[in-house]
Amino acid sequence: SVLHYGQEVFEGLKAYRRADNTIWLFRPAFNANRFNQSARRMALPEIPVEDFVGSCVDLVRADARWVPVKDGATLYLRPFMYASESFLGVHPAHEVTYLNIGSPSGPYFDNGFSPVSIYVSEDYHRAGPGGTGEAKTSGNYAASLQPQEIAAEKGYAQVCFLDGETNTYIDELGGMNVFVVYRDGKVATPQLTGCILEGGTRGAIIQVLADEGITVSEERIALHQLLDDIRAGKVAEFLACGTAAVVTPIGKLGGKDFELEVPTGPMTKHIHDVITGIQWGRREDPHGWCYRVL
Numbered sequence: 263s264v265l266h267y268g269q270e271v272f273e274g275l276k277a278y279r280r281a282d283n284t285i286w287l288f289r290p291a292f293n294a295n296r297f298n299q300s301a302r303r304m305a306l307p308e309i310p311v312e313d314f315v316g317s318c319v320d321l322v323r324a325d326a327r328w329v330p331v332k333d334g335a336t337l338y339l340r341p342f343m344y345a346s347e348s349f350l351g352v353h354p355a356h357e358v359t360y361l362n363i364g365s366p367s368g369p370y371f372d373n374g375f376s377p378v379s380i381y382v383s384e385d386y387h388r389a390g391p392g393g394t395g396e397a398k399t400s401g402n403y404a405a406s407l408q409p410q411e412i413a414a415e416k417g418y419a420q421v422c423f424l425d426g427e428t429n430t431y432i433d434e435l436g437g438m439n440v441f442v443v444y445r446d447g448k449v450a451t452p453q454l455t456g457c458i459l460e461g462g463t464r465g466a467i468i469q470v471l472a473d474e475g476i477t478v479s480e481e482r483i484a485l486h487q488l489l490d491d492i493r494a495g496k497v498a499e500f501l502a503c504g505t506a507a508v509v510t511p512i513g514k515l516g517g518k519d520f521e522l523e524v525p526t527g528p529m530t531k532h533i534h535d536v537i538t539g540i541q542w543g544r545r546e547d548p549h550g551w552c553y554r555v556l
């Protein structure tokens with residue numbers, strides 16, 4: 263069934279081997295809850311949080327030798343569930359399979375940050391109102407592939423999607439959320455409209471900044487306003503975030519009739535250092551985000 267109707271959900275999280283050789287997960291219950299939210303939307307059964315986290319723990323313990331020793335490298339975990347019933351006909355499957363697989367993954371940045379270029383997709387959307395944008399499900403990624411190809415042909419690294427209803431507001435990238443840091447100190451991120459995947463990194467950044475007295479404004483960010491603000495020098499940094507890279511600066515923003523250099527600054531690096539510091543046990547973990555496995 264999954265091959266025909268795409269009834270599938272997945273998650274992505276990492277296991278970190280610290281300098282003292284202990285192995286930890288980062289906010290696995292967040293991923294468990296998001297997995298269940300995705301499952302509900304895709305008419306798949308939910309899994310108890312302790313079973314989801316338990317599958318991560320068991321996998322990491324069984325494959326501990328595959329958790330890299332190198333700083334910044336991790337074992338990437340991919341829990342997923344899909345309609346495994348052998349049946350043609352559009353209905354929620356009566357048989358589903360839950361699996362969890364892992365793969366070593368290298369450090370995202372080998373030599374410090376390198377800003378990425380982003381192409382705004384004005385012709386194609388990944389999600390629309392009432393659709394499945396806030397679920398982590400295969401079809402959203404299938405919908406992002408052709409726009410991603412178009413962006414790559416134009417020399418850009420990633421695609422930025424606009425809202426599917428008005429084609430006006432920035433939603434997110436194909437696999438990352440975004441934040442705008444303004445010169446006047448304001449920090450904003452697109453508000454969750456039901457079309458955006460709620461990133462764990464997004465939430466962690468909002469909390470880390472709140473701890474420092476900065477309230478992130480969750481709001482609709484119009485593309486034309488962002489372009490005006492970049493041209494007027496009001497934008498200090500534009501960054502993308504997700505489990506893979508934690509954060510990455512956006513250095514160029516292009517679209518059908520514009521191409522702008524975006525400034526980079528210290529906030530992206532600061533956020534990176536705080537969150538990776540907590541993940542790798544080099545910083546205090548005030549919210550109890552780290553979960554010891556071994």
Ligand SMILES: Cc1ncc(COP(=O)(O)O)c(C=O)c1O
Binds near residue numbers: 460
């Ligand atoms: C569409 C999309 N948005 C945002 C994110 C960032 O989410 P997280 O920070 O939980 O990795 C991801 C990655 O999982 C994603 O696939």
